[in-house]
Structures are given as structure tokens and as C-alpha cells.
Ligand SMILES: [Ca+2]
Ligand SMILES: [Ca+2]
């Protein structure tokens with residue numbers, strides 16, 4: 432259950448010989464790489480992108496001072512900074528670049544949170560941890576059964592993590608013992624694979640140690656990696672899976688179950704190491720200036736809404752952040768996060784419906800669990816109260832650089848009806864903390880690539896509605912040449928058509944989207960010329 436959809440571990444790609452540092456921008460035809468044709472699109476547009484588009488990034492904050500993001504952040508022109516007053520009357524004091532829902536006015540900020548599963552478990556456990564359900568009425572019995580299911584999933588999660596910790600400890604201890612035997616035998620503390628290979632001994636203990644150390648060396652397993660895994664899992668048990676964790680109560684101090692309790696948070700957006708939000712922002716909006724990296728949208732301003740902790744985000748924060756974005760002028764909202772349980776899905780559903788009414792596009796990362804989201808529900812979801820999908824909601828899976836059978840990233844979620852399109856999501860170089868750059872993988876990076884495409888479309892063709900932008904992205908997706916692609920999470924399988932894994936059957940493509948918008952959607956604006964988007968803009 433990965434809450435923020437970045438994967439930090441990169442696996443080497445077979446045949447990864449080209450310089451792929453900017454592969455997401457390359458062209459499937461001229462470069463033979465499944466990028467989105469950013470450069471080709473800009474060459475074609477020839478400076479025609481004009482209108483400034485506002486994209487809200489709901490994430491864990493962003494490094495506002497990053498050199499490659501200079502001047503790219505949205506500024507609330509109606510708010511006077513640092514006067515402790517809500518000058519524009521939008522309900523938020525001194526909100527200049529957005530809002531931080533995970534903090535308090537005193538300047539303390541929340542980093543760690545529980546999973547939604549843990550919170551649901553704690554809530555139901557208080558009410559339904561009984562031996563006898565005989566006295567329950569129908570409604571209580573339904574809730575009791577839900578509790579039993581949640582309790583089982585929670586307990587499974589805890590025992591799985593505990594088992595993993597035990598396993599890593601066992602492996603680590605085996606390593607320590609073997610390492611000590613080998614060092615003693617070789618009479619030196621630093622040794623090579625060749626040194627170990629030469630050891631000949633009839634002693635079972637030494638033969639076993641040799642085997643273990645050679646296995647470690649062959650697989651490239653490092654002691655530090657094992658140790659950091661143990662720390663990570665132990666933290667998960669102590670924080671994410673701890674039903675008694677009270678960080679929200681202690682720091683934010685709102686009632687997270689009450690959507691009308693909106694006065695909380697602060698204006699601090701660059702706190703608690705916002706690596707994830709900085710990476711998302713960079714992929715979308717980094718300056719195309721010949722240094723650092725290239726983003727996708729040029730005339731764009733990024734509104735930052737800090738909502739996602741290390742743990743599961745709260746539905747209330749997501750709902751209020753969507754509303755903030757909609758009410759303060761965002762055209763597009765990027766959501767590179769998600770969870771498998773939702774305590775108040777109606778909060779978010781109503782906010783998505785408001786965004787739909789106000790014509791704001793929401794781009795959502797599909798998630799990194801190799802799951803079929805047609806079968807397993809993820810939240811937030813574009814499924815509305817009336818059972819239809821919001822027309823302003825687009826879900827994005829992660830794709831790979833090469834047009835071959837593994838072109839869908841092995842970690843990516845997919846869904847014939849619930850994932851709309853794939854976008855580059857493996858080894859994408861983007862901005863990270865301290866003004867630096869790093870490669871990231873995950874649907875978290877695929878979503879802002881689609882948000883970037885949407886922003887360019889909106890900028891060139893401002894009359895396009897959110898549903899039209901979604902439609903153009905789907906209709907113009909590049910259909911790879913490989914006819915059968917492997918289904919994520921199923922090992923080596925015979926493969927299916929890409930249209931079995933997403934609505935569009937393709938990979939987002941900026942150049943093709945611009946051409947389609949120009950050819951088929953431009954005359955929709957009160958009969959104006961469809962030959963030149965610059966004229967349409969006026
Ligand atoms: Ca304000
Ligand atoms: Ca103010």
C-alpha cells in the first residue's frame with residue numbers, strides 16, 4: 432500500500448544504452464522512444480502558446496526556491512503577504528502560493544500519519560470489539576461485519592510487516608555471522624569475491640559462510656540496504672500502523688471528520704522535505720532554459736496544496752484542497768497520491784463534482800501496486816454519487832521508454848475502464864530537494880506529464896473545456912507498434928492488447944494532441960478560424 436506513488440528503486444533496463452535522461456520528451460517515430468513528443472510539439476507550435484494556465488499540485492509541498500522552478504509558482508494577487516489577515520476573504524490567511532493543510536498557525540507541521548486502514552480499524556474497534564453480536568440490529572450487524580473485514584486486513588498488514596522485519600533481521604544476522612567467519616579465515620577485514628571463491632574447507636561452518644557471502648555478493652545485497660529496510664518497516668509499524676498515533680490531534684488540532692471545520696493549517700509549503708511534490712512540479716513545469724531539466728508546460732503557474740503526509744492523506748484535506756484550487760482559479764489539478772481505503776469518500780466525491788461543474792480538469796495517478804483498478808478500488812476515485820465517472824477526471828498509468836512487450840511499467844496499476852492513458856513513468860529525471868535533480872519512477876511522475884500536456888492544450892486553445900481536453904488526450908494517444916503487452920504483476924505472460932489495460936489503448940502524446948485540437952476542436956469556439964490557434968486566443 433504505497434501512498435505516494437514514487438518508487439525509489441530503479442532496476443536496470445535491458446538494452447538501456449541510449450541517453451534517456453529526457454526520454455519523456457522524445458518522439459516515438461523519429462527517436463524510437465515512447466516519449467510524448469514535447470520538442471516536436473513546440474517546434475510545430477512555433478511560439479504560439481500564450482495564455483497562462485494555473486495547475487494546482489496537491490502533494491506534500493514543494494521546494495519553492497528550486498532554480499529550475501523560478502517564477503513558476505502561482506501567486507495570489509489579492510492577498511497581502513505576512514499581515515496575518517485574510518485579505519481576499521477566501522478563508523485562508525496570507526495564502527500566497529497555496530495552502531498547507533498539514534500544520535497549525537503556530538508553524539508546527541505534520542509529517543507522519545497513520546494509514547486510513549489503521550484509522551478505520553481504530554474507529555470500528557472502539558465500537559465493535561465485542562464477543563457477542565447477537566444484540567445488534569441490522570445496521571449494527573452490517574457495520575460489525577465491516578469491522579471484522581477491516582480488522583482482518585489491518586492484522587494481516589501488521590503481521591506481514593512483522594514477518595518482513597523478522598526475515599530481514601534473520602538475513603542480516605546470517606550475514607554478520609558468515610562475514611565474521613570469512614574475515615577470520617582470510618585474516619583480513621576487506622575481501623573480494625575472488626578471495627572468498629578461493630576458500631577451500633571441509634568445515635561445514637566455513638563452507639556455509641562462503642556460500643552465504645558469495646550469494647550476497649552475486650545479488651549485490653548490501654548490509655546498509657537491509658538495515659534501512661528494517662528501519663523503514665519498523666517505522667511503518669510504529670507510525671502508519673499504530674492505531675494510537677495522535678499526530679493529527681496534537682499538531683493540526685482540527686476535527687478531520689468535520690468538513691465544515693475549515694480553519695486550520697498554515698501557509699508553509701516548503702516544509703518536512705517535500706521531495707515528492709518538487710519532483711511532480713519539475714516534471715510538469717521546470718524551465719526549458721538549457722540547464723537542469725525540461726518541464727512540459729511553459730506558460731503555467733503552479734499552486735501548491737500540501738495535503739499528503741508520510742502515511743495516508745485525509746479525505747477532508749483532499750476535498751478542501753480541491754475546493755481551494757477550484758475557487759482560486761486553477762484550470763487543472765494534479766493528484767499523484769491515493770489509498771485503498773477511504774473513511775469519507777463523499778467529501779472528495781462532492782469536491783470532484785464541484786470541479787466538474789466549474790470545468791476544472793483533475794489528473795490522477797493510477798498507483799503502483801500492479802493491480803487492475805477495474806477490480807480493486809483506489810481513492811480518490813472519479814466515480815460520482817450517481818454512478819458515472821466524472822467527465823473532468825483522468826487517470827494515468829506508467830509506461831516505459833521502449834516499444835516492446837514490457838512497455839507498461841511492471842509496477843503500474845491498470846484498468847480497461849478506470850485507467851485512461853499511460854504516460855512515461857520510469858527513470859524520469861526531475862527536480863528534487865536542495866536545488867538538485869534525480870531520477871524517479873512511478874505513476875506519480877506519469878500524472879504530471881499528462882497535467883503538463885493538458886496545460887499546454889489549455890494554454891494554446893483556451894476555449895477547450897476540461898472534458899474536451901480529456902477527450903483529446905485519449906483520442907490522440909500514440910498507439911504503440913507492439914501489439915501484445917505484458918500485464919503488470921503477472922510475471923511473464925503471453926500479453927494482451929494495450930486497449931485491455933486502459934481506455935485509450937495508448938500513450939499520451941503532446942504533438943498529436945495539439946494537432947487533433949487544432950484540426951477538430953478549434954472551430955468549436957463560436958465559428959472562429961481553426962487555422963491558427965493564436966487567432967483563436969484573441
Ligand atoms: Ca486569503
Ligand atoms: Ca494577508
Ligand SMILES: [Ca+2]
Pocket residue numbers: 499717718719720721722723724725726
Ligand atoms: Ca531547466
